[in-house]
Amino acid sequence: MTYTQPASFTTRPTLEGTFGMTASTHWLATASAQAVLERGGNAFDAAVASAFVLHVVEPHLNGPGGDMTGVFATAANPSEPIVLMGQGPAPVAATREHYLSEGLELVPGSGALAAAVPAAVDAWFLLLRDHGTWELGDVLYFAIGYARNGHPIVGRVGATISSVADLFNEHWPTSAALWMPEGRAPAAGEMIKNEAYAAVLDRLVAAGPPDATREERIDAARREWSEGFVAQAAVAFTAQPHRHSSGTDHAGVMSLEDFAGCQAGYEPATTFEFRGHTIAKTGAWGQGPALLQTLAILAGYDDEHLDPSTALGAHTILEAQKLAIADREAYYGDADVPLDYLLSEEYSAQRRPLITEKASTEFRPGTVPGREPFIPPLRTEYTAPALAGVGAMAGVGEPTVSRSGETRGDTCHIDVVDQWGNMVSATPSGGWLQSSPTIPELGFCLGSRLQMTWLEDGAPSTLRPGKRPRTTLTPTLILKDSVPVVALGSPGGDQQDQWQLLYILRTIVGGYSPQQAIDAPSLHTTSIPGSFYPRTWEPGGAVVEDRLGDDVITDLEGRGHVVTRAGDWALGRISSVVSDPATGVLKAAANPRGAQGYAAGR
16 A cells, blocks of 8 residues: 555645745735745744734634744754744742632633733743844734734634624623624624724833833833733722633632733754654643654654544544643643653554554553653533533634534644744634633633632642643744744644644655645544543544545544544645745645635745
8 A cells, every 4th residue: 555645636736936934824924924034024923923914814713812832943053943932831829729619620711711921922922032034013012903903804703703693792891892783793804903903012012112112112011011000900900800711600719929920931943853854842841742753753753654634544533632631631741750751662663563453542641661641531521510511612722623523713823934944833812802801901801821820739730829731832844954844733632733734744754745744634633631621531542634535534443433424625734834945935825715815925
């Protein structure tokens, strides 16, 4: 059996050029980033401009009160992939004891008790200060314009607002005032504005004195965010009790000291060598190393086991992912994680024989010497007062494709490569409009990343003050011969790395072009404990696109997979940019599903 050949046609071409390439989850963000490149900015200037536009045009998928992670490499030091860490920690008063005393069994999926300290804005400003070239006001020009003057919204924004309309009207009036100014959800194509957020960005730009250096002006904006009017408004507003996804009312616990003490930073990437390529991810405070563990298991197989378009390949990939993600639950968190051992060939060789001809319905973390694996509550369903009402449930979770195949939403992603060789992959998320009530003076709300922590004691990802929740945000950078060649990423919660894995296998092993790999039929497992409230799992569950084919799907069912057909074009939100150092050619590709992601370049 040979690797399945890609379809002879794609939904759009893989873009090729030599100047610069951008891809993201919204065309206005892509166009803004490309405009920065055209005016002499570098990849980092462009990525920051794009990120703030995404706050405005995809408010149901991310916001300033959320989080982000990035992986990048600079033209000056291309062999060293660096993680941009924009994941804030739990507030000092966010103790498991407090949450349990509030009558909670899980950290809520929405409401201020779910909020980590927001770090995305600080991370973007840090990247701009250290690696960009533009002034802050010039980079934020695009976002300020769309927020103040308006932009035509995509249908999914209105659909999201409609799904939480009852929640807004009954419990979150400040959100209703901003997102339903005429008493209804806006329709696709309607112009919406966010003057409050435009004013926030203006004030951040104005925080830097004109006689200071560019870097000093950016640092002044960072201080204004963390110590000035933003922190003051957020803390005061969220201290008021409000409805959470638990169906009960609670006050937030974030303080001014939490804001002031939170700073973004840089970290070395975690890497794994696969088929002559270096795959770079975040540390195990994110889920990224689970992709590396999956590759470590799959590295022991021949090509026919690595083809997602065949029953053998899809089965092998799904089973390897279950094993790696079980280790994510057992060992990952903002803690001492034994990654050297988890990524070793010795350990991978122990895990490989667990993959048999039949689908596993068990939760099977591995054994690490000297460590006790955490076994999370394995709920197939969860009943709480909020789950009885659509409005209360709709604000929950980084939106994924559920067991039923229903898409609740997504996150955002940005990839940029410039003519000098700078490359960045970044996944901003959280702080979406359904996370918690809108802070009226700011025009945005706080995020809900703490829902990824457990209230059970003893887990590496147990809720702990000052510790980062184990985020699902997981951008990817790929290097070959110590040079960055691919920036890649996807929205999708627990599916982000599962979908990216298919791209990596199809391009590196199967020889697909970037657009062919993105367009090809996708799949993922739901036989894992979910990272988002209400944190359930489906033993043996697999969600597939119908285009995988009846024969393959029937074969998977015969192997014991509990298959959900999601439709022909439902799974995957990937975008990527590519650099070929041998020829100087740059490439870009974007997801056609949902008719929203776009690539641009020349």
